[in-house]
Amino acid sequence: MKIEVVLITGRTIKQGMGIYTGKDSVLYRQETETIELNAAVLEGLGVEEGDRVLVKTAFGQGVFTCRKGEVPENVAFIPYGLAGNSLIGAGTSGSGMPSYKGITAVVGRYEDG
Amino acid sequence: MAKVVKNVVCTFCGSLCDDLEIHIENDNITAVKKGCALSRTKYLNAREEVVPLVEGKEASFSAALEAAVEILAHARHLLVYGLSSTCSEAQAAAVALAETLGASIDSTSSVCHGPGTLAKQLVGIPTCTLGEVKNRADVLVFWGCNPVEAHPRHFARYSVLAKGLKVGGRRERKVVVADVRKTATARGADLFLQLEPNGDFEVLTALRALINGKDIVGEGAGGLTRAQLEECSRLLKEASYGVFFFGMGLTMSRGTHYNVSQALALVRDLNKYTRYSVIPMRGHGNVAGSENVLAWQTGYPFAVNFSRGYPRYNPGEFTAVDLLRRGDVDAALVVAADPAATFPGRAAAVLGEIPTVVIDPHYSATAKLARVYLPSAAAGIGAAGTVYRMDMVPLPVKKLLNLPYPSDKEILDMLREGVKKCSGSREAGSTTRKMAGTGK
Numbered sequence A: 001m002k003i004e005v006v007l008i009t010g011r012t013i014k015q016g017m018g019i020y021t022g023k024d025s026v027l028y029r030q031e032t033e034t035i036e037l038n039a040a041v042l043e044g045l046g047v048e049e050g051d052r053v054l055v056k057t058a059f060g061q062g063v064f065t066c067r068k069g070e071v072p073e074n075v076a077f078i079p080y081g082l083a084g085n086s087l088i089g090a091g092t093s094g095s096g097m098p099s100y101k102g103i104t105a106v107v108g109r110y111e112d113g
Numbered sequence B: 001m002a003k004v005v006k007n008v009v010c011t012f013c014g015s016l017c018d019d020l021e022i023h024i025e026n027d028n029i030t031a032v033k034k035g036c037a038l039s040r041t042k043y044l045n046a047r048e049e050v051v052p053l054v055e056g057k058e059a060s061f062s063a064a065l066e067a068a069v070e071i072l073a074h075a076r077h078l079l080v081y082g083l084s085s086t087c088s089e090a091q092a093a094a095v096a097l098a099e100t101l102g103a104s105i106d107s108t109s110s111v112c113h114g115p116g117t118l119a120k121q122l123v124g125i126p127t128c129t130l131g132e133v134k135n136r137a138d139v140l141v142f143w144g145c146n147p148v149e150a151h152p153r154h155f156a157r158y159s160v161l162a163k164g165l166k167v168g169g170r171r172e173r174k175v176v177v178a179d180v181r182k183t184a185t186a187r188g189a190d191l192f193l194q195l196e197p198n199g200d201f202e203v204l205t206a207l208r209a210l211i212n213g214k215d216i217v218g219e220g221a222g223g224l225t226r227a228q229l230e231e232c233s234r235l236l237k238e239a240s241y242g243v244f245f246f247g248m249g250l251t252m253s254r255g256t257h258y259n260v261s262q263a264l265a266l267v268r269d270l271n272k273y274t275r276y277s278v279i280p281m282r283g284h285g286n287v288a289g290s291e292n293v294l295a296w297q298t299g300y301p302f303a304v305n306f307s308r309g310y311p312r313y314n315p316g317e318f319t320a321v322d323l324l325r326r327g328d329v330d331a332a333l334v335v336a337a338d339p340a341a342t343f344p345g346r347a348a349a350v351l352g353e354i355p356t357v358v359i360d361p362h363y364s365a366t367a368k369l370a371r372v373y374l375p376s377a378a379a380g381i382g383a384a385g386t387v388y389r390m391d392m393v394p395l396p397v398k399k400l401l402n403l404p405y406p407s408d409k410e411i412l413d414m415l416r417e418g419v420k421k422c423s424g425s426r427e428a429g430s431t432t433r434k435m436a437g438t439g440k
């Protein structure tokens, strides 16, 4: 099963700390390779916290570890970082700013590809 | 020898808390008092064992500098980028270097509050200092920002929890939070507006209508009910002194600068009824300074190009992500920023394809892609300088440690001297220098 969500990337305190422990550090990598989804969405996908999911957008794809988050069912949140950036397009609509928030993504179980 | 340095300015985020106590032993930071989790991590990891690198191999500092000069002097269109985690003296040196080389210069602003700056140019901004927030503000709006995680001491020092002269602590302030997610900041709000993704513009427009005594069509907007919108407009109007803080939720969502323009227009409308100010929640320690320095030296806050010998401004054309995506630049100089870890994958990858020079105290993700890496002494740790808080108040930062490398400013000055010797500079004909009375 796959679900369509609106992807938001953003700051978390662990991601902020990870900037200074180094982008190779366990803290940074664990935090930035995590996706927060609503509990009902996790259930719908048949995955639990800690399981891996494949996230695809029009610009790229990546594997993320699930975390239960206080997000609406149609929203997924990924902390800013190298992993999340692979899902973001480099177009800026003439503003200089890419769409780091509010783009469409499809999330499915990693095993299902 | 052990010592304690008091009243240290933390340069992690735009709050620039100036009360840190840093404990130093044998030129190493051993403890950070009064800080937050972010500042403690930053200062306890301040000393990183790094070496200059050319093509990934260890080199002497002078050899790396020479290799960097070669790249910069031979670039046809250089991008100078970053500047938000260094002091304003280094930012000024970067502008001078960009001008000498006819380069494009852009700061991390373009991927954080740049759209807010465009909106300021369109609408204008009534603003105030964080001191006024602390002493006077009884209604605080946090729109699309999450200070509990991104600016952890903001509430205690300047806003929600601060005890001011005219307004006491939390009980005397009303807090409105607008966000797509129920963040840690939203959990403590008196009124939480849970927006639909990309619903900001619609909600701000509806609030403007209600505040101006007009009705809205339909039963709500942007994920909010009519009742929620009415409650919010009432609460906003009841302020004696309101302050509207905003973050990436506005600048990174669809509409970017239009979202912020609408927020600024809302605050302009509110000023017909009561006193309101706006402060962007600046992320990096001195990103506000980068806009100030660029504006006073070139007339423009970011996305500036010097290829014609005078500064031109065009976000969307001279912004870093656009220049890289389109392949418009053939070399890059990155100072005190890590675009390889913050730009969309496609734009970041270009930094590994073109010759890139990195000046950074840390061996960053961008340094790993770079042709030349020049380690530096970080401003506020290994070098003194000036930084600007999110409310544009300048603060001096101290040198705390003796680090083995020069400061960002010193390195940028050395590079400029180097390229001037290496190639005929375009500086003599520079319009900005003539206008500033320094053209020779």
Ligand code: SF4
Residues within 6 Å of the ligand: B010, B011, B012, B013, B014, B015, B016, B017, B035, B036, B037, B038, B039, B150, B151, B152, B153, B154
């Ligand atoms: S809130 Fe920001 S400036 Fe203040 S101590 Fe924490 S990271 Fe540093």
